[in-house]
Amino acid sequence: MKFGKRLKQQIEESLPAWRDKFLSYKELKKLVRQISSAESCVEYGKADAEAEFVHLLNNEIDKFNVFFMEQEEDFIIRHKELQQRIKRVIETWGPNGTKPSEAEYKDEMAKIRKDIVNFHGEMVLLVNYSNINYTGLAKILKKYDKRTGGLLRLPFIQKVLQQPFFITDLVSKLVKECENTIDEVFPVEQEGEEEIVKEQREAITVAGKGIFRNTVAALLSMQEIRRGSSTYGHFSLPPMDLPDSDLIHSFQLNSPIPIV
Secondary structure: OOHHHHHHHHHHOOOHHHOOOOOOHHHHHHHHHHHHOHHHHHHHOHHHHHHHHHHHHHHHHHHHHHHHHHHHHHHHHHHHHHHHHHHHHHHHHOOOOOOOOHHHHHHHHHHHHHHHHHHHHHHHHHHHHHHHHHHHHHHHHHHHHHHHOOOOHHHHHHHHOOOOOOOOHHHHHHHHHHHHHHHHHOOOOOOOHHHHHHHHHHHHHHHOOHHHHHHHHHHHHHHHHHOOOOOOOOOOOOOOOHHHOOOOHHHOOOOOOOOO
């Protein structure tokens, strides 16, 4: 699949509020064609077209950074709130709580479990957001250098590697902490529950509803983008070892996290 089509698909499978935050790939491609066209060079001036291309690239990076840092800050707050909710429910309605109630406890923990699954999914989507936009920048810069004879790709990518949107360590750490919370607070307790969860998730995936389907699509995209191949090089993202990856640990179909 060509990258333009892949990007369009990823945008469609992302959250609605995120869809205008992705790379303006078509607009950048149009500028590359203008710069590489002798006719447009005469009409617009090659230097002006190149300046416009670089200006748009810088604006795109600013857009990525602002959005990514806003989401990251929101995730930090939500992670703390989820931890506080779990503690409050246990201390209030748990067996040793101030108002022990099995019914209230199960009801509140079910709500928290659903919120944790959605929260985990959004964080995975943000990691994929970083991946897909970096890949798009690398590809459009490669196209620019090839068609214009320029040498913009290497210095620009070196700049990108230092940008907040590319550095996903904190989000990945939150993903891992979220998975640990799932393992500790919501372990599999009933025999055969894994099969029930599998059926629930397959139904959701087929129906195309909910964040789980979007998350699965994002993980498959990251697998393809980051896998090692004969074309792996300096500008490629490192391979992603899916069987042991923290990002997919709790999203395998036999995971103990039911979607409700």
